[in-house]
Amino acid sequence: MKVVLPDGSDLSVAEGATAADVAEAIGPRLAKAAIAAKIGDRVVDLATPVDEGDQVAILTPSSEEGLDVIRHSAAHVLADAATRLFPGTKVAIGPAIKDGFYYDFEFPEPVGEDDLPRLTEEIQRLLGASLPFERREVSKEEALALFKDEPYKLELIRDLPTDAVISVYRQGEFLDLCRGPHVPDTGRIGEVGLLSVAGAYWRGDSDNTMLTRIYGTAFPTKKELEDYLRRMEMARQRDHRRLGRELGLFSFQDEGPGFPFFHPKGMRVVNALLEYWRKEHLAAGYEEIRTPMILERTLWEHSGHWENYKDNMYFTVIDGVDFAVKPMNCPGGMLVYKSEQHSYRDFPLRMAELGQVHRHEMSGVLHGLFRVRCFTQDDAHIFCLPGQVEDEILGVIDLIRRMYRTFGFDKVHVELSTRPEKSIGSAEMWETAERALAAALERAGLEYVLNPGDGAFYGPKIDFHIEDVMGRTWQCATCQLDFIMPERLDLEYVGEDNQRHRPVMLHRVVLGSIERFLGILIEHYGGALPAWLAAVQVVVVPVADRHAEYAQAVKSALESAGLRVDVDLRAESVSKKIRDGEVGKVPFMLVVGDREVEQRSVTLRTRGSKETRSYALAEAVAFIGGECEVPGVASGA
RNA sequence: GCCGGUGUAGCUCAAUGGUAGAGCAGCUGAUUUGUAAUCAGCAGGUUGGGGGUUCAAGUCCCUUCGCCGGCUCCA
Numbered sequence: 001m002k003v004v005l006p007d008g009s010d011l012s013v014a015e016g017a018t019a020a021d022v023a024e025a026i027g028p029r030l031a032k033a034a035i036a037a038k039i040g041d042r043v044v045d046l047a048t049p050v051d052e053g054d055q056v057a058i059l060t061p062s063s064e065e066g067l068d069v070i071r072h073s074a075a076h077v078l079a080d081a082a083t084r085l086f087p088g089t090k091v092a093i094g095p096a097i098k099d100g101f102y103y104d105f106e107f108p109e110p111v112g113e114d115d116l117p118r119l120t121e122e123i124q125r126l127l128g129a130s131l132p133f134e135r136r137e138v139s140k141e142e143a144l145a146l147f148k149d150e151p152y153k154l155e156l157i158r159d160l161p162t163d164a165v166i167s168v169y170r171q172g173e174f175l176d177l178c179r180g181p182h183v184p185d186t187g188r189i190g191e192v193g194l195l196s197v198a199g200a201y202w203r204g205d206s207d208n209t210m211l212t213r214i215y216g217t218a219f220p221t222k223k224e225l226e227d228y229l230r231r232m233e234m235a236r237q238r239d240h241r242r243l244g245r246e247l248g249l250f251s252f253q254d255e256g257p258g259f260p261f262f263h264p265k266g267m268r269v270v271n272a273l274l275e276y277w278r279k280e281h282l283a284a285g286y287e288e289i290r291t292p293m294i295l296e297r298t299l300w301e302h303s304g305h306w307e308n309y310k311d312n313m314y315f316t317v318i319d320g321v322d323f324a325v326k327p328m329n330c331p332g333g334m335l336v337y338k339s340e341q342h343s344y345r346d347f348p349l350r351m352a353e354l355g356q357v358h359r360h361e362m363s364g365v366l367h368g369l370f371r372v373r374c375f376t377q378d379d380a381h382i383f384c385l386p387g388q389v390e391d392e393i394l395g396v397i398d399l400i401r402r403m404y405r406t407f408g409f410d411k412v413h414v415e416l417s418t419r420p421e422k423s424i425g426s427a428e429m430w431e432t433a434e435r436a437l438a439a440a441l442e443r444a445g446l447e448y449v450l451n452p453g454d455g456a457f458y459g460p461k462i463d464f465h466i467e468d469v470m471g472r473t474w475q476c477a478t479c480q481l482d483f484i485m486p487e488r489l490d491l492e493y494v495g496e497d498n499q500r501h502r503p504v505m506l507h508r509v510v511l512g513s514i515e516r517f518l519g520i521l522i523e524h525y526g527g528a529l530p531a532w533l534a535a536v537q538v539v540v541v542p543v544a545d546r547h548a549e550y551a552q553a554v555k556s557a558l559e560s561a562g563l564r565v566d567v568d569l570r571a572e573s574v575s576k577k578i579r580d581g582e583v584g585k586v587p588f589m590l591v592v593g594d595r596e597v598e599q600r601s602v603t604l605r606t607r608g609s610k611e612t613r614s615y616a617l618a619e620a621v622a623f624i625g626g627e628c629e630v631p632g633v634a635s636g637a
Numbered sequence: 638g639c640c641g642g643u644g645u646a647g648c649u650c651a652a653u654g655g656u657a658g659a660g661c662a663g664c665u666g667a668u669u670u671g672u673a674a675u676c677a678g679c680a681g682g683u684u685g686g687g688g689g690u691u692c693a694a695g696u697c698c699c700u701u702c703g704c705c706g707g708c709u710c711c712a
Contacts, residue, residue, distance in 0.1 A: 097710050104709095112641060113706095156712050167712090177712045198707030199640025206708075210640045213707070245648080254685080254703050362638055364708080544669040571669070579673035593671055605672060612672065 001052040013050065020046035020184070023058045033060040035183040036069040043069065045135055045181040061190060061220035071096035073133065073171075073182045074123075074192045074218035075103045080174035081122035082214070086111065091176070092152040092202060092211050099228070100217030104200055106152075107212055116194045119214070123192050130187030131172040135180060138166050143177065152202065153177045190220040193229065235470055240522035241368040247527060247585060249518075249535065250369070258366040258373035260515055265535035268564055270514060272533045272630065273521075274354065276406070277378055277511070279632035284399050286352040286380055291332025293356065297322035302488055303331040304424045308457040312359045329355035330482075330507055333381040334489050337503075342493040347503070348384035348392050354514070355379050369519030376514040382506040383491070389504055393440035393462075393479060396508050400464055400477045403510050406631050407521060409466035413473070414446050417454035417461050424457060425484035433481040434460045458484045459507075468524040476512035476520075481505075528607060531587040531628045538624060539586045540567040540602075541577045543593030550597045554590060557617060561625040582607065588624050 002010045003022060013025055019037030023030050023046065037044055038057040043065055050056055059066040075094035078101075083089045086107050094103030105111070138146065140157065143166045147153035156177060160166060169178045171186055183189055194216040202208035219225040244250045249266035252259075262270060281288070294316065300306045305313065305327065314325040326332060333351055342349070358374045365371050382392050404412060416437055419430045437460055441448050448462070455461050464477035482505045485491075495501045511517040521529065531537055538558055542551035551567045558565045566586075568577045574591060581589045590602040591612070602620045605612045615623065 093709080093712060095709085095711070102710095110641080114642095153712075160712085179712055196706060197641065200708045201639075202709090203711075204709040206639060210708080212641075215707085252704085257703070363703095364638065364640090366704095541672080543671055546669080571667095571675095573668095573670050573675060574672055575670085576674055577672085582673055589672080591672065595671085603671080610672075 003050050003052075003054045003056045006055075006057045011056075017050055018046065019044060019048050019050055019056060019058065022050060022056050026058065030058055030060070033062075034058045035061060035066055035188050036181045038065065043181055045133070046184050047135070048181075067219075068096040069181060070183055070189050070220065071101040071218045073186070074189050074216060075101040076133075076169065076171060076174060076176055076178070076182065077123050077126050077186055077189065077192065078103050078119065078194070078214060078216060079105070079176060080126055080172050081119050082107075082111075083174060085115075085118060085122055090150055090152060093156075094176075100195065100215060102200075102213050102215045104152075104202070104211040104213045106209065111197065111212055111214075113197050116197070116214075120192070120194050123194075126172055127186050127189055127192065129172070130185045132185040133169050133171045133182040135182075136168050136170070138168055140164075140166060143168065146175065147177060190218055191222045191225040192216060192218045193225050231470070235523070238470075238523045238526045239368075240370075240519040243522050243527040244369070244519075246583075247535065249522075252368075257363065258361060258371075260369055260372055260374070266518075268535040269518065269529065269533055273511075273514065273518065276532075276630050276632050277354075277403075279630065280399060280403055281352050281380070283633040284350070284395065285348075286350040288352045288354070289333065289336050290353060291329060291336060291355065292326075293358075294318075294323045294325050295332060295335075297324055299331050299335070300324045303334075303485055304458060304488060305331070308422055308424070312361070314358050314360055325358045326355070327357050327359045329353050329357065329377060329379045330381060330485060330505075331489065333379070334485065334491060334505075337381075337383060337491055338489070342383070342503070344385060344493055344495045344501075346383075347493070348382055348388050350380060350382045352378070352380035369515045372513075372515055375516065377509050378511045378514060380508055382508070383486075383493075383503040384506070386504050389436050389481065389506070390440045390443065392506055393437065393481075394444055396479045396506065397440070397444045397446065397462075400479075400510050404464075404466055404477075407524065409468070411467045413465045413467075414441065414448040415451040415454075415463045415465070415475075416441065416448050417451040417463060419460065420453050420455050420457060422457055423455070424488070425459075429483045430460065433483055437462050437479075437481055456480050456482075456507075458482050466520075468520060470523070474516075474520050476517060477508070477510050478512070479506060479508040482507060528585045528587075531624075532630050534585065534587050534628075535564065536566050536584065536586050537563050537628050538565045538588045538590060539577070539581045539584075540565065541574060541581070541589055541591045542567070542569065543574055543591065545571070547592050547594070547597055551592050554592060554602060554617060557621050558624065561621050563621075563624060563628055578605065587627070590620065 001015055002012055005011055011022065011025055013021055023034040034046055036059040037046055038059055039050060039054050059069060061067055061070050079091050079094055082105055088108040090106040092104035094101065143157045144154060146168065167178060167180060169176055169180060169182055194214060196215045198213050199210045200213040202211055217228060219228060248263055249269060250260050250262045253261060309327055313327050316323050333353055354376055356376050361371060361373050384392050401412060418434050441462065459480045459482040461478050461480035463475050465473045465475045467473050486502050486505050491503050492500045493503050540551045540554050542548050548569055555565045555567045578589060587607045589605045592602055596602055601614055601616050603612050603614050604620060
């Protein structure tokens with residue numbers, strides 16, 4: 001009989017052959033590397049028989065799918081080790097995930113990070129034993145009997161549809177309910193490392209039991225595992241919380257959990273970022289407004305926030321009247337809109353607001369600048385005619401992509417989120433809004449993923465995810481279409497027909513949260529921000545005290561050009577000052593000594609490079625000034 | 638919020654239940670330095686807060702606060 005290989009060629013194999021036989025027939029090296037196979041779209045065990053005409057691909061650990069198989073198998077070995085070391089342990093689930101795997105357990109005694117070395121040792125012993133993975137298909141009754149002492153497995157089995165094929169895998173002493181596939185034996189898993197222990201609810205529901213989750217990862221070779229651990233360590237080195245402190249940008253205090261404090265250098269960066277932001281928004285036809293932090297409760301009741309968002313809001317009482325601290329800027333922006341009459345001729349009206357919002361996040365989710373309780377949204381509300389909606393969305397998409405490219409975020413992936421359970425407005429309104437967003441995406445030629453039920457409570461949204469240098473993705477920009485709040489807050493405009501109409505409103509952010517975006521940038525650049533964003537752009541390094549006066553003159557010249565400059569007058573060696581400048585991620589350092597004083601010049605050293613170059617002072621100011629120029633469209637000046 | 642971990646000087650970390658220490662940073666002084674750490678000295682602490690056990694607590698117990706990791710990528 002014949003099977004079809006991925007390159008389209010046919011391969012003859014004996015009747016009753018398995019995927020492993022196919023691998024063998026292709027070549028001994030492939031057979032050795034093979035860990036699973038793909039028949040059609042199905043990933044299967046190597047022991048799976050193939051049929052006449054099947055599309056067969058052999059999986060090795062070098063593919064994503066192959067890695068998933070070895071990691072999922074590693075999870076089973078972890079469960080084997082855990083149940084051996086801690087008798088009485090109940091097992092839950094253990095899938096492969098991005099970059100690794102986990103397994104959830106209910107242990108009879110507390111198990112923590114300290115137990116990982118023992119578990120790792122046991123895993124290594126099991127890997128060395130090359131225990132075969134044996135698959136068996138069983139009836140539901142048999143499955144229930146096999147797992148009678150495993151409450152979580154029983155729950156899973158009971159939830160399976162009646163016609164489901166139930167398979168179990170055994171390796172060593174460990175039997176697990178599992179769809180598979182797995183590697184042929186534990187000797188084929190490669191190198192396994194356990195990473196961390198954490199709590200996790202059974203099925204992610206906080207009403208359920210808290211289980212102990214052990215995270216790990218597996219790679220075909222020790223080298224790859226070590227590379228991975230090194231990359232993790234690199235990401236740890238780039239942690240914005242650490243860099244933020246070391247670079248003196250911001251801090252967190254016990255007195256304000258989740259509320260960041262920005263220090264002078266942090267504000268320099270924020271202000272540079274906002275300068276860029278304002279340039280882009282001015283050019284894109286936005287006006288800027290600012291609305292109050294605290295507004296009356298009744299407003300939030302009208303807008304629907306009270307009903308849908310009050311668990312995340314902070315409240316206060318002023319002169320016996322209930323007020324709320326704003327968690328979003330839209331109602332305030334809409335009051336600005338309502339403060340005067342509008343004509344269709346005003347549209348589209350683009351009102352931006354760098355609005356600081358407060359949201360009561362659960363204490364356990366706070367995380368540096370990434371998840372805070374107080375942040376600045378680069379918000380805007382666009383009021384327009386129904387017929388202008390698509391063009392406005394396209395304009396927003398264009399602005400988002402242009403601004404992201406400035407930071408090297410060239411890859412963007414897009415999601416369209418639809419009506420959530422908790423929401424307001426009629427079904428028709430939602431349908432119209434969802435269709436409009438989809439249409440704009442089609443016109444922009446952007447591919448997107450549908451994310452049902454993840455929209456805001458007042459309307460569907462398009463989310464933009466960026467990818468940083470370490471391959472992590474972040475949702476930042478969002479563009480939401482809202483027919484509902486204009487209705488609830490009774491917004492109007494006078495149309496061409498001299499009648500009153502309801503405007504359509506778009507909510508959108510580009511950077512999302514200024515604080516979070518800064519955190520992303522810090523990690524993306526490893527603290528070495530582009531010169532235009534750097535808190536200190538230039539350090540002037542006098543060689544000896546007698547050069548201090550000239551160094552100050554150099555500083556003044558640079559500052560006159562609008563640059564952020566420090567001069568290092570400490571009685572330290574040049575080497576020490578250079579080192580501190582490098583550690584401080586300063587883009588440019590200017591060394592001035594006898595030579596420079598005499599020639600009215602400077603010697604420039606650029607961050608990360610040992611090479612130096614001499615400039616006349618005026619040339620240096622022009623050059624560095626150019627390098628530090630805030631990007632963006634020319635403001636016309 | 639929940640589970641686990643953790644909390645010692647500004648930072649990174651030491652200290653069998655028995656006198657709280659080091660490096661860096663800071664300050665003072667000396668040094669005047671040419672591209673990633675000059676030398677010396679000084680100062681720095683209610684060991685997160687509160688309570689308890691003990692002759693004795695940084696260390697053990699309780700409680701509270703902060704921080705760190707995690708809380709469906711579904712056998």
